[in-house]
Amino acid sequence: MGGTKKSIGVSYIINTTLVVLLFFVLLIFINTGVIGRYNTQVLTLVCINIILAVSLNLVTGVLGQLVLGHAGFMLVGAYASALFTKNIGLPLSISFPISLLLGGLLAALFGVVIGIPALRLRGDYLAIITLGFGEIIRVVSYNLEITNGAKALSGIKSLSNRQNPSPMFIYAFLIAVFIIVILFTFGRSRHGRAVISIREDEIASESMGINTIYYKLFVFVFAAFIAGVAGGIFAHNYGTIDPAKFDFNRSVEILIMVVLGGMGSITGSIISAGSLTILSEKLRDFSQYRMILYSVILIIVMLFRPSGLLGRYEISVPKILRYIKKRSSNKKVPPEAREE
């Protein structure tokens, strides 16, 4: 980890350049029409799923608590922000960011309500309570007037249109980058280390003076907030939402991304979220086999590599570059570029 101050500075420069480069390349492709409207939507969905996966990774990977209702928080955020932009009457460029914040806050509120009873206790109550929450919030939104019941809530305006296809993608991409940066810095802060210590041994960390309930609740509510924001982007990306879009299977899909990428690895979550999203869009014809495949993958990964494919490793481009440099100065062929 780490290295000298200078090498850390170099790492920041390399990472920032790469992200900016990726952003502008994609943006140019979208605006010139190389990436069509459908594929832009898929790319936006990739960003949304990355946001969801890294936020779930924070709770399930870093804190070590299983959450099975992430789609429920997403639902809350999606409906809250969609109803806000539909009814407030402000121009969308102003109301959309506010609505995202609002959706996130409402999801966080639900997180507090169900987090307090579940996280005060040791054990697996959070899993079952969030599972129940996800199911119940879906059933309730089927029956409410304001969510338009089982009929989809449609006519949600999108910032993107035929002339200007990129705004939704820009929002999703920038929010994703912002959240990833926050999570990386959080993970390396004193608070992040406290959270990791809770995962390793709750009793020991409590006796070291860490307020475990506070940290568990904070992380869970923060993840709920992020899921709410992602739900808001999701609603405006598609223009139509109905409760069935946020069912248990979606929660499981997000969980698969985290488990497969590696529990505790942010870059792992990003990579698996990106590839699984694109894969499931391309393999729509086999969607009935998808869930069976997912479940088998879950079981096998848990049985033979319980920490996920990447474990807690983070892939880092600067490290790979340094590795290659070291190898080539030793006059050797650079091997596979994946390393701690």
Add this chain to the structure above:
Amino acid sequence: MDFTTHVINGLGLGSIYALVALGYSMVYGIVQLINFAHGDIIMVGGYSVYLIMVMNGLPAWIAIPASLIICAVMGMLIERIAYHRLLVHNAARISLLITALGVSMFLQNSFMLLFGSEPKAMSIFDSQPINLGSLVLDFSTLLNISVSVVMMIGLQLLVNKTKIGKAMQATSEDAGAAKLMGINTNNVVLFTFAVGSALAAVGAVLYCNTYPQIKPDMGNLLGLKAFVAAVLGGIGSIPGAMLGGYALGVAESLTKAYISTRLTDAIVFSILILMLLVKPTGLMGKNRKEKV
């Protein structure tokens, strides 16, 4: 319909929850695992009765024991294939939970593929209303209550009077010490899964008899509510699971009658949250001290 009828109907419904909750509670007591796949065992039980009775036309007295056996074998298979490796290696609990979730999803989605996702109609016994003085009750309600009471008495006898039952108690108390005393804890765990799954099959038969249809995701909500019942009564305790099941059934029936039919599930769920806030060990749960 008066108050007494609602309460008795609630007890009938609660009996099913209680039978399923017993399985959750027993497995949790032995290996501290929330077995997500338990709800889907109910579904397997329902479909095996459907397969034998409706598709092959065999009588109920063959179908019911057969479904009990199928579920018990299924429970043991799940334990051996999915959980055993993790239990033996003392894996992190989150791995066990995710595996259990994977098993549940696998069962549900493969049955959806095999039988289709649309509900299938099925009735097991002819249900006729029975008049008891001023009360008019369904035959199925009375059947549910009496079967659940018989099952609980049987289970209590099994756990307290037989050798394997005492081995179960010892394993749940302290698995390491039980092993030192010469108890084959692996077999005890296996036996617990078998008994729990067989009870789920009984629950499945009663459920299909009361609400005559089956579908692949029927285990979801039923399993969830049964888990709520198990927590309500105190997870790990057999009389607690029964009590929790009855309480939940009555609460649900009264909510349907007097408050709202649509929000029943939400209210049942808030009961769980309230219970965890007020008394997390449940009505009859023992407060276990934590040792470092």
